[in-house]
Amino acid sequence: MRFGGYPLSFRLPGRVAELRNRLSRARYFRGHGVHSPFVYDIVREVFMRDGLLPGDRTVYEALTAAGISRRRAVQLQNLAIHCGYGSFGLNRADAELCVATRDLSRAKTLALVRAAAEAGHTLAVMSPYDGHVRQALCAQIVAQHRSTTVDNRGYLLIFNNHLPKQHFRI
Secondary structure, three states: OEEOOEEHHHHHHHHHHHHHHHHHHHHHHHHOOOOOHHHHHHHHHHHOOOOOOOOOOHHHHHHHHOOOOHHHHHHHHHHHHHHOOOOEEEOOOOOOEEEEOOOOOHHHHHHHHHHHHHHOOEEEEEOOOOOHHHHHHHHHHHHHOOOEEEEOOOEEEEOOOOOOOEEEEO
16 A cells, blocks of 8 residues: 555554654653653753853854764753863863764764763763664663663763662653
8 A cells, every 4th residue: 555655664664663653752741640750850941942051152153163063062052051060071081061963883982982981971972863873872881871861862861979770852
């Protein structure tokens, strides 16, 4: 059977997976169902904000120059301001807030995750849903991580602090 130019069998599994993904995130919509005050504040003060918070714009400018979308750059800049991070690193782990772009290989991304964990820094892995290989990589990172992780579709936040092991899909 054909619907819209493609056989229905090709589109149905993707639609079912998309529906499952959306339903699994429904309880965290707008912060409802998040039982961590820290993550709830991030949802309300970072993810739900369209504009930049007052303060330094270093993270925003570096991310937009690297090709990250404006929306994600605003969110990560607001995260840096909200959490009080003093330094920022793009594809390196020597800063309080580290960002791993899509361009890094699997081995380099895993090395960056390890280095950030050892240093106690927060890491944002960009584009966690760009293909099955990237999804498997992010699932492996979440499974092996000992603290809180937050997945908001655009990036995976990995906190290396005193928080308990929890995973939020927002």
